[in-house]
Amino acid sequence: xxxxxxxxxxxxxxxxxxxxxxxxxxxxxxxxxxxxxxxxxxxxxxxxxxxxxxxxxxxxxxxxxxxxxxxxxxxxxxxxxxxxxxxxxxxxxxxxxxxxxxxxxxxxxxxxxxxxxxxxxxxxxxxxxxxxxxxxxxxxxxxxxxxxxxxxxxxxxxxxxxxxxxxxxxxxxxxxxxxxxxxxxxxxxxxxxxxxxxxxxxxxxxxxxxxxxxxxxxxxxxxxxxxxxxxxxxxxxxxxxxxxxxxxxxxxxxxxxxxxxxxxxxxxxxxxxxxxxxxxxxxxxxxxxxxxxxxxxxxxxxxxxxxx
Amino acid sequence: xxxxxxxxxxxxxxxxxxxxxxxxxxxxxxxxxxxxxxxxxxxxxxxxxxxxxxxxxxxxxxxxxxxxxxxxxxxxxxxxxxxxxxxxxxxxxxxxxxxxxxxxxxxxxxxxxxxxxxxxxxxxxxxxxxxxxxxxxxxxxxxxxxxxxxxxxxxxxxxxxxxxxxxxxxxxxxxxxxxxxxxxxxxxxxxxxxxxxxxxxxxxxxxxxxxxxxxxxxxxxxxxxxxxxxxxxxxxxxxxxxxxxxxxxxxxxxxxxxxxxxxxxxxxxxxxxxxxxxxxxxxxxxxxxxxxxxxxxxxxxxxxxxxxxxxxxxxxxxxxxxxxxxxxxxxxxxxxxxxxxxxxxxxxxxxxxxxxxxxxxxxxxxxxxxxxxxxxxxxxxxxxxxxxxxxxxxxxxxxxxxxxxxxxxxxxxxxxxxxxxxxxxxxxxxxxxxxxxxxxxxxxxxxxxxxxxxxxxxxxxxxxxxxxxxxxxxxxxxxxxxxxxxxxxxxxxxxxxxxxxxxxxxxxxxxxxxxxxxxxxxxxxxxxxxxxxxxxxxxxxxx
Numbered sequence: 001x002x003x004x005x006x007x008x009x010x011x012x013x014x015x016x017x018x019x020x021x022x023x024x025x026x027x028x029x030x031x032x033x034x035x036x037x038x039x040x041x042x043x044x045x046x047x048x049x050x051x052x053x054x055x056x057x058x059x060x061x062x063x064x065x066x067x068x069x070x071x072x073x074x075x076x077x078x079x080x081x082x083x084x085x086x087x088x089x090x091x092x093x094x095x096x097x098x099x100x101x102x103x104x105x106x107x108x109x110x111x112x113x114x115x116x117x118x119x120x121x122x123x124x125x126x127x128x129x130x131x132x133x134x135x136x137x138x139x140x141x142x143x144x145x146x147x148x149x150x151x152x153x154x155x156x157x158x159x160x161x162x163x164x165x166x167x168x169x170x171x172x173x174x175x176x177x178x179x180x181x182x183x184x185x186x187x188x189x190x191x192x193x194x195x196x197x198x199x200x201x202x203x204x205x206x207x208x209x210x211x212x213x214x215x216x217x218x219x220x221x222x223x224x225x226x227x228x229x230x231x232x233x234x235x236x237x238x239x240x241x242x243x244x245x246x247x248x249x250x251x252x253x254x255x256x257x258x259x260x261x262x263x264x265x266x267x268x269x270x271x272x273x274x275x276x277x278x279x280x281x282x283x284x285x286x287x288x289x290x291x292x293x294x295x296x297x298x299x300x301x302x303x304x305x306x307x308x
Numbered sequence: 309x310x311x312x313x314x315x316x317x318x319x320x321x322x323x324x325x326x327x328x329x330x331x332x333x334x335x336x337x338x339x340x341x342x343x344x345x346x347x348x349x350x351x352x353x354x355x356x357x358x359x360x361x362x363x364x365x366x367x368x369x370x371x372x373x374x375x376x377x378x379x380x381x382x383x384x385x386x387x388x389x390x391x392x393x394x395x396x397x398x399x400x401x402x403x404x405x406x407x408x409x410x411x412x413x414x415x416x417x418x419x420x421x422x423x424x425x426x427x428x429x430x431x432x433x434x435x436x437x438x439x440x441x442x443x444x445x446x447x448x449x450x451x452x453x454x455x456x457x458x459x460x461x462x463x464x465x466x467x468x469x470x471x472x473x474x475x476x477x478x479x480x481x482x483x484x485x486x487x488x489x490x491x492x493x494x495x496x497x498x499x500x501x502x503x504x505x506x507x508x509x510x511x512x513x514x515x516x517x518x519x520x521x522x523x524x525x526x527x528x529x530x531x532x533x534x535x536x537x538x539x540x541x542x543x544x545x546x547x548x549x550x551x552x553x554x555x556x557x558x559x560x561x562x563x564x565x566x567x568x569x570x571x572x573x574x575x576x577x578x579x580x581x582x583x584x585x586x587x588x589x590x591x592x593x594x595x596x597x598x599x600x601x602x603x604x605x606x607x608x609x610x611x612x613x614x615x616x617x618x619x620x621x622x623x624x625x626x627x628x629x630x631x632x633x634x635x636x637x638x639x640x641x642x643x644x645x646x647x648x649x650x651x652x653x654x655x656x657x658x659x660x661x662x663x664x665x666x667x668x669x670x671x672x673x674x675x676x677x678x679x680x681x682x683x684x685x686x687x688x689x690x691x692x693x694x695x696x697x698x699x700x701x702x703x704x705x706x707x708x709x710x711x712x713x714x715x716x717x718x719x720x721x722x723x724x725x726x727x728x729x730x731x732x733x734x735x736x737x738x739x740x741x742x743x744x745x746x747x748x749x750x751x752x753x754x755x756x757x758x759x760x761x762x763x764x765x766x767x768x769x770x771x772x773x774x775x776x777x778x779x780x781x782x783x784x785x786x787x788x789x790x791x792x793x794x795x796x797x798x799x800x801x802x803x804x805x806x807x808x809x810x811x812x813x814x815x816x817x818x819x820x821x822x823x824x825x826x827x828x829x830x831x832x833x834x835x836x837x838x839x840x841x842x843x844x845x846x847x848x849x850x851x
Contacts, residue, residue: 204409206411208410209471211396212364213397213401213427214396214397214427215397216427217393227414303414303460
């Protein structure tokens, strides 16, 4: 188990360097000059531009800029943006919103997705099973902005049950609507995956042997089937959590949530390189850490992985 | 009839698959007496497993059951789900064919034993249940230190012992064992059967064992029920059945069991004038295992096959016998040593030469369903080697395919059929036709009949031998079944743990084995003779 953990951590470090460098290089390869756009409509004087370029070491070769960035990163410093504001502080102000949104959406996906999948798998080929399939696919094929705006209209304007936008009502009230909209798009996948996994497990030899042991239905399904079928689903759910934390740009925009997704969108639009790289780095870290946690969880759930 | 533990009266089971109904069990009646070991024997599709599953209410939902199953006077078929749950495990326990698959992979064997005990004896505390579990493990001869092991860390034989321990944990009135040793090696099979029979004195109940193996029947049964195509053919006391079978099917089943000595002694030609068809010199095959460890599958093996000889390569699983076959075919990495086919060294030759040499080798694999392309007609499968290596096309190809179908005794018109339209035995005939299509010098047959029923196996072996007599190729016949090897081979080589431990002509190896392992292997293979099996068991248990 220790060896396994160490090996995964070493892999994590390698992937981290590779991916951060790729993002770093990509942002600096974007067309357009971020410094000259700082001045808005009034062009900056060449002396000022040169001073800013010098300040940010923009004239150094890419690799030395990257190494300097990494050096700061190791001390927890994400640097400052082109207006001199600390990237770390800007991010810190945004993260709570995104994390609340993502976790709420994720919990909805786990509870409803796994629940629907379990029911569909246990009632395979009945009208319940087909209903779940059709419903989840139907919902997932509606574009997210249509879904979001409709939800705002129905639950916010007509029924006045939930706030339409913003975070002024705090968690959970302000987050319920956007999180549900966000969650709906992962439901089909989670439900399908759970269903398939449950069906596979239910038809395996050991489940037949468990029935023959005289165990109750609750014990066979609740303990044995659930644990065995959760292994592939868990992997998907963890990757999905990573995606939810980084990918809620549209939802944050429609519901006017001041989260990381919005910040990322704005920063890309104005060529705010340091912020983009900072956010990307944070997201990569989240992805890597969740994937390591998944692997460790998987190996806890499945001894065959642990002893590999 | 009330003195019977379990009785089936006019049991019928129908399966509905895609709108059509298929009858798996047809008016089956028999009973299990208290304290006896009853063997239910039959080939695949005879309905023997379905009958057993019906007794526990474990049939899938597309099955409909008629007739009556009574257990200790209770009608099983009319039981509710909760009544069935109290019946299962507590009063009727069952063990299955694939012991590794029958244990939940994510729980330790100890946890699964404790779960069984605490389900049926809720009064026991956790500690008491654990004590009982350890006692059961000792009973099936598993060291207590294995308590916290997961199923994948144990061998198949050990897993089956754990299953037996789970099954007898609550002292059931009846233990049903469905092909309990089919997936195991013969020496392990013997140990598991010994443990199973030892349970007889420890539990008060009866044992119903389902098997296709007449040797196992002879070994363990008091009484035998013979089933065929869903119906009972014959029920008899075991000696009666083996000595005086009353039904022609039972007789045919007994006749189909491979017995040695059917093949004449090999002609004493020392084929010194021609190069050996296959010569393996000091072969070592190593695989890279987990954590960088290397696993030596074949360990310095020397083996020579002369033209026209069938050599049986015998061993248990993991002995390296199949790896030798694979290394000849270029499917296993040769670490050191040399493989020569008709004098051509495979490791040193150019790839074009190797390709040409391999065209002289035919192969028949164990699973005929897996080794035929499901989307190609059998005519295409048989003709492909001819088209690829000889460039045979059109009418000539069709003619050759028809000849090949003739030689494996399949109708010519079947060239247009697909593998799924054929039975297992017929598919294996197709594999043989494909293997001999290039008139090979060497045929490698890797467990060619292990997936087949005995009666089918007998005809396929017959066919293989007659073709070999006619075409005179050398054959490396890889098998775990000593009786089959005895029936078809001229020479025998015995492998264990990657090493070739004994080889020679058939009579000397199988009648007068020198190596202790060969002796043990021969003694473990059950023969279809209850008296002989009882004698062997007596010797074994005495010392």
